[in-house]
Amino acid sequence: MTGNLTVLERGGLRVAPLLLGSTLTVVRGGTAVSVRLTEVEAYEGQRDPGSHAYRGPTARNATMFGPAGHVYVYFTYGMHWCMNIVCGTEGTSSAVLLRAGEVTGGLDAAVARRGAPAGPRLASGPARLAQALGIGAGDDGSVLLPGPAPGQDGLPPQAPDGIWLSGIRSRRRPGTLSGPRTGVAGPGGGPEYPWRFWLPDEPSVSPYRPAAPRRRRTSRL
DNA sequence: CCACTGATTTACT
DNA sequence: GTAAATCAGTGGA
Secondary structure: OOOOOOOHHOOOOHHHHOOOOOOOEEEEOEEEEEEEEEEEEEEEEHHHHOOOOOOOOOOOOOOOOOOOOEEEEEEEOEEEEEEEEEEEEOOOOOEEEEEEEEEEEEEHHHHHHOOOOOOOOOOOOOOHHHHHOOOOOOOOOOEEEEEEOOOOOOOOOOOOOEEEEEOOOOOOOOOEEOOOOOOOOOOOOOOOOOOEEOOOOOOOOOOOOOOOOOOOOOOOO
């Protein structure tokens, strides 16, 4: 199974459910961590009020406007990194946010990075997933490589640094669930955009949470 | 279990 | 100036 990633060009909304159950492996400095994806969200560029690309290209979202098969990584809330896979044709700014997964390889490294015990919460939530994988500053724009990483599935080890995706489906798995996106403010977070997808009966799937009500931050008197 | 709060920085208005 | 595709901790039921 070589991994043909041309399916990503179909766009995030079509691709998101196909990513469920696939395996993402990140190799950094000789350490590999793998997750089996259980929860994702699609973002559809300038036609999607919930997307970072809704108001057009900026320095931050530039990678989203590039070709499919690259990684869009953004920093938010002053401390968290989140990871997307860019989909669609170049210029459409479509992407899929990777929200949760089950750690299937490199458990010790994932536990060390997270500073949390092994268990279903280790990579449950987009920031936890990115942290477990070692994704952060400098990974935005990285290329996604097809197929299992070297060292997996009987391949010889000694993988160079890289991000691999294997096992993407060509058809949506029956029983796949969907609903409104988590933490998205405004109309993009409503039921008109049920673009969050997850697998049933997976403990790593994060609980749904509506956008946080605006909390007063300055001048508390 | 649930509700609420602080953390902490960037990008954009 | 302010909101942000979040998370960990606290306190209460």
